[in-house]
Amino acid sequence: MSENLPSEDEAFKLLQRSGCSKEVIKHCEAVAKLASKIAEKVKAKGINVDLNLIRIGAILHDIGRSKTHSVHHAIIGAKIARSYNLPEPIIHIIERHVGGGITAKEAKMLGWPEGVYEPKTIEEKIVTYADKLIEGSRVVPLKVTIRKLRKELGASHPAIKRILMLKREIESLLKDPS
Numbered sequence: 001m002s003e004n005l006p007s008e009d010e011a012f013k014l015l016q017r018s019g020c021s022k023e024v025i026k027h028c029e030a031v032a033k034l035a036s037k038i039a040e041k042v043k044a045k046g047i048n049v050d051l052n053l054i055r056i057g058a059i060l061h062d063i064g065r066s067k068t069h070s071v072h073h074a075i076i077g078a079k080i081a082r083s084y085n086l087p088e089p090i091i092h093i094i095e096r097h098v099g100g101g102i103t104a105k106e107a108k109m110l111g112w113p114e115g116v117y118e119p120k121t122i123e124e125k126i127v128t129y130a131d132k133l134i135e136g137s138r139v140v141p142l143k144v145t146i147r148k149l150r151k152e153l154g155a156s157h158p159a160i161k162r163i164l165m166l167k168r169e170i171e172s173l174l175k176d177p178s
Contacts, residue, residue: 004087005052011059018080019066026137032058034139035130042126042173049122050089057093058127060086064094074098075112089123096120097128099149100162119166122173129170132163142167 006014015025035058036051043049064077078095096102101118102110119125132145142163149160 005056024065030134030137053123061097099159
């Protein structure tokens with residue numbers, strides 16, 4: 001599957017060509033670095049994971065921020081990725097990483113096309129989780145992200161529950177069997 005993916009250099013050039021700011025590019029680089037670390041640990045546990053897809057997907061996950069910083073950057077990013085003829089697994093990472101995933105009902109309320117906007121594959125989940133642990137280009141505890149989301153979206157917003165479930169799922173993959 002990794003054979004159709006752009007190289008790291010090509011992925012960073014796509015971010016630049018799309019008009020991403022230096023800050024967005026630094027953020028994407030930090031997410032890629034952390035997602036790769038998580039993926040390597042998961043792979044070391046014997047779980048089949050595409051390290052290259054995670055790295056390139058993480059670099060490109062916020063390509064839509066070249067046009068907007070709203071939640072719609074996921075949909076816009078997927079559209080940009082399609083215009084570059086990027087493979088579907090990359091497009092899925094881009095459109096499924098927001099808020100721990102967007103349900104079909106939420107997508108409809110946002111006016112998005114019908115589709116799947118929740119991370120399904122291990123690669124999508126790792127990039128989504130790593131993104132929640134990076135603020136700007138720094139690694140932060142998940143509680144910092146959760147606190148920020150509670151303030152922006154409300155304490156009981158379903159995105160918070162989804163992110164916490166994603167955290168539990170990723171951590172369970174990393175646990176030593178006892």
